[in-house]
Amino acid sequence: MLTGLAWLGLEAKSLASARKFYEDTLEMTVRSERDGELAIEAGKSDLRIRRPTAVPRGGLHTHYALSIPADTYDDWWDRLEAEYDLEEAQFGSTRSLYLYDPDGNCVELGQSDVDGPGIDGIFEVVLEVESLERAESLYAELGFETVDRGDRRTRVRMDGPIALELWEPHLGIADARGGVHVDLGFETEDPKATGEAIADRVARLEFRGEGDAETAVARDFDGHHLTFAPSENS
Numbered sequence: 001m002l003t004g005l006a007w008l009g010l011e012a013k014s015l016a017s018a019r020k021f022y023e024d025t026l027e028m029t030v031r032s033e034r035d036g037e038l039a040i041e042a043g044k045s046d047l048r049i050r051r052p053t054a055v056p057r058g059g060l061h062t063h064y065a066l067s068i069p070a071d072t073y074d075d076w077w078d079r080l081e082a083e084y085d086l087e088e089a090q091f092g093s094t095r096s097l098y099l100y101d102p103d104g105n106c107v108e109l110g111q112s113d114v115d116g117p118g119i120d121g122i123f124e125v126v127l128e129v130e131s132l133e134r135a136e137s138l139y140a141e142l143g144f145e146t147v148d149r150g151d152r153r154t155r156v157r158m159d160g161p162i163a164l165e166l167w168e169p170h171l172g173i174a175d176a177r178g179g180v181h182v183d184l185g186f187e188t189e190d191p192k193a194t195g196e197a198i199a200d201r202v203a204r205l206e207f208r209g210e211g212d213a214e215t216a217v218a219r220d221f222d223g224h225h226l227t228f229a230p231s232e233n234s
């Protein structure tokens with residue numbers, strides 16, 4: 001049903017500070033800046049970092065993961081450890097490092113099968129939810145598949161266009177928290193059908209635009225905003 005992640009929205013108090021972190025520290029490219037929002041290229045997706053002046057605001061204290069070529073991991077660690085209190089985790093044969101951006105988002109750089117150079121995609125987002133059962137049901141309807149459950153039954157991991165971690169409130173690796181009022185944009189071949197499929201599982205749903213430009217915009221019961229836009233090849 002979903003073909004890709006178009007964007008992840010984050011909230012920032014200062015766009016200048018956010019820009020310095022993502023452009024200078026993480027060497028990411030700012031695609032555009034307008035109306036109090038930065039669009040930062042992350043592979044085929046964007047980080048949309050915005051001032052809290054409208055709804056959706058963008059996520060607070062969101063833990064999310066960026067893909068880096070596996071053979072560049074040590075270089076990233078060596079460059080970042082002088083300025084940041086890094087943490088590391090091992091997942092099978094791959095490693096991830098963790099640091100925080102100026103607005104308290106926990107940013108993971110994980111070894112991935114990507115070409116690069118540099119950061120080349122968003123592969124995971126963590127959402128804080130009140131009820132795992134309710135949230136899991138919603139995202140399963142969107143085509144995500146449950147692949148793991150935490151030992152304490154406070155989290156569920158689901159695979160789809162990206163990995164989604166659904167967390168009841170708790171602290172994870174590097175004291176990360178799940179994001180609140182996170183704004184996610186997904187690509188889909190049929191936005192109207194996608195929206196209609198979850199109409200009874202969300203708090204609000206509206207359709208915008210017409211024809212090939214039509215999008216579906218939903219807010220789930222945990223306050224996360226989900227936009228479904230036409231895929232580029234649909």
